[in-house]
Amino acid sequence: MFKGMMKTVAMYAAFSVWSLIVFTSYLASAADDIHIGDLVVKQAWARATIGKGTTGAAYFTVMNNGKTADCLVSVETAAARRAGLHTHIMDGDVMKMRPVEAIEIAPSAMVALKPGGGHVMMMGLESPLDKGKAFTLTLTFENAGPVDVTVHIAGAAAKSHTGGHSNGHHKSD
Numbered sequence: 001m002f003k004g005m006m007k008t009v010a011m012y013a014a015f016s017v018w019s020l021i022v023f024t025s026y027l028a029s030a031a032d033d034i035h036i037g038d039l040v041v042k043q044a045w046a047r048a049t050i051g052k053g054t055t056g057a058a059y060f061t062v063m064n065n066g067k068t069a070d071c072l073v074s075v076e077t078a079a080a081r082r083a084g085l086h087t088h089i090m091d092g093d094v095m096k097m098r099p100v101e102a103i104e105i106a107p108s109a110m111v112a113l114k115p116g117g118g119h120v121m122m123m124g125l126e127s128p129l130d131k132g133k134a135f136t137l138t139l140t141f142e143n144a145g146p147v148d149v150t151v152h153i154a155g156a157a158a159k160s161h162t163g164g165h166s167n168g169h170h171k172s173d
């Protein structure tokens with residue numbers, strides 16, 4: 001009886017610590033989540049530009065918690081003269097960028113724009129993208145409408161939104 005109770009207490013303690021860790025990391029990553037209707041836009045980031053480069057790419061993840069599909073149909077930012085949706089395709093052994101009209105987010109699906117895949121292409125940047133800074137990107141969804149997201153600028157060689165932070169696991173650049 002007593003032994004069983006101790007086991008329960010120990011399990012409860014372990015569970016509390018675990019839930020605290022999960023909750024803390026959830027808070028850290030949820031800070032920049034943008035909710036619009038049934039959609040959640042997460043972890044918007046861009047790579048820093050090198051030298052006088054005037055093009056840039058922005059990445060983020062969109063989750064659709066709704067029961068109907070939605071489409072990202074346009075992107076706009078004051079940071080660049082032109083912004084558009086791009087994807088990468090393989091043409092033989094060569095990876096090429098192609099403009100796309102829209103990016104669909106199916107019900108209960110998550111679409112990740114990331115290096116080597118879909119991205120927001122920015123042409124004619126007004127100023128270089130400096131690591132540690134941020135800019136605003138307006139995304140317009142067919143059903144959910146327009147929403148502003150804050151894009152954090154990571155290192156020039158970053159592979160994900162955490163690439164700009166030192167987290168002890170990998171080097172940023």
Ligand SMILES: [Cu+2]
Pocket residue numbers: 057086087097098119120121
């Ligand atoms: Cu592109």
